[in-house]
Amino acid sequence: MLAALLLSAAAATAVPATVSAQTSVGRDLVLSEPVAGNVAAILSNVSINARVAGNVIVWGGDVRFGPNGSVDGNLSVFAGEIVAPPGRGLPVSGAVSTPGSLLRLYLEEMHRAPWQDGSRTRAAWGLRLMALALWLLASLLLLYVFGSPFARAAASAGEDWPRSLLAGALGVLTLFLAAAAALALLPSAVSIPIAILFAALAVAAKVFGMAALFLVLGQKLLRSVSPDRRPAALAAGFAVLAAGSLIPVLGAIVWSAASVAAVGIALSSRFGTPRMRVALPA
Numbered sequence: 001m002l003a004a005l006l007l008s009a010a011a012a013t014a015v016p017a018t019v020s021a022q023t024s025v026g027r028d029l030v031l032s033e034p035v036a037g038n039v040a041a042i043l044s045n046v047s048i049n050a051r052v053a054g055n056v057i058v059w060g061g062d063v064r065f066g067p068n069g070s071v072d073g074n075l076s077v078f079a080g081e082i083v084a085p086p087g088r089g090l091p092v093s094g095a096v097s098t099p100g101s102l103l104r105l106y107l108e109e110m111h112r113a114p115w116q117d118g119s120r121t122r123a124a125w126g127l128r129l130m131a132l133a134l135w136l137l138a139s140l141l142l143l144y145v146f147g148s149p150f151a152r153a154a155a156s157a158g159e160d161w162p163r164s165l166l167a168g169a170l171g172v173l174t175l176f177l178a179a180a181a182a183l184a185l186l187p188s189a190v191s192i193p194i195a196i197l198f199a200a201l202a203v204a205a206k207v208f209g210m211a212a213l214f215l216v217l218g219q220k221l222l223r224s225v226s227p228d229r230r231p232a233a234l235a236a237g238f239a240v241l242a243a244g245s246l247i248p249v250l251g252a253i254v255w256s257a258a259s260v261a262a263v264g265i266a267l268s269s270r271f272g273t274p275r276m277r278v279a280l281p282a
Contacts, residue, residue: 021054028061031069038073043188045080055094060188065091079183079192132242136235139211143234147227149272153208154216155225156269157261168209168264175202202263208271209262214238216265 021037022029028045031052038054039046046058049066055073056063063075064083074094075082082098084090143150157164175198182194217240218233219225225233244254 043192060192079188079195128246132238132245135210135242136238138207139214139234139238140231142208142211143215143230146272147230150208150212150215151225151227151230151272152274153212153265153269153272154219157212157265158216158220161261164264164268165261166264167268168260168262171205171263171267172202172260175199205263205266205271206259209264209266210258212265212269212272213258213262214241217241 020035022031022035022039024041024044024046026043028047029039029041030047030049031039032049034051034053036053039052039056041058041061043060044058045061045064046056047064047066048056048069048071050068050070052069052071053073055076056071057076058078058080060079061077062080062083063077065085067085069085070091070093072093074097075090075092076097078099082090082096090096179195179198182191182198185191186194211234214234214237215230217237218235219230219237221236221240222229222233241254241258245251245258247254
């Protein structure tokens with residue numbers, strides 16, 4: 001993405017018919033001849049005036065269809081607009097994915113009961129258990145590398161749970177609104193890196209906070225804050241939350257609430273940074 005920002009805006013270029021796939025960074029594309037493969041563009045506008053046999057993926061740019069433009073595969077556009085050809089519908093045979101459509105699908109999945117449409121197949125259970133195992137592994141590795149910050153964050157969360165929950169809710173809302181405002185108000189060359197920065201901060205806060213949440217729950221279960229027992233405490237806290245997340249319907253609520261609390265723990269404790277104390281003269 002940084003390399004893309006260094007590229008100057010070039011004139012639109014036509015894609016020859018012999019190219020089976022096309023990738024562009026920082027250059028607008030005009031597809032005036034049939035393209036046999038996929039088209040991917042970053043910080044680029046794409047004009048489709050011919051048939052594209054594959055998928056079209058655009059980050060930080062608009063997609064405009066001409067009278068003869070069509071896409072046989074899927075169309076994915078993030079931080080950009082989709083303009084259909086005049087007088088007819090969107091000529092896309094596959095699925096059309098935008099941030100709004102993905103959010104709608106996510107919300108529909110969240111509201112679907114686990115027993116509907118075979119959502120809890122063996123494969124789904126296997127993937128869920130694998131994801132939980134990765135959470136435990138990542139948390140133990142972070143605890144091994146950053147033991148003191150996790151201990152401070154866990155102690156801070158244990159002292160004031162309401163503050164962590166409030167900080168998490170406000171933090172998630174602030175990051176989401178800031179990213180949405182950047183994408184809506186700023187040019188793509190600036191808004192995309194800003195949105196990625198906010199997303200990275202949210203992910204880092206959740207990962208750090210979840211490990212700290214596992215630790216504080218385990219310490220309360222084991223009734224011990226001994227450094228030697230931190231791995232066991234983290235595993236115990238993880239086991240409780242993991243078991244709760246596997247409960248049909250209720251599990252999604254439990255894990256979502258834990259995620260909000262985790263972000264709050266990370267932000268309110270400043271990722272376990274020790275507080276500076278100033279000694280005043282007597």
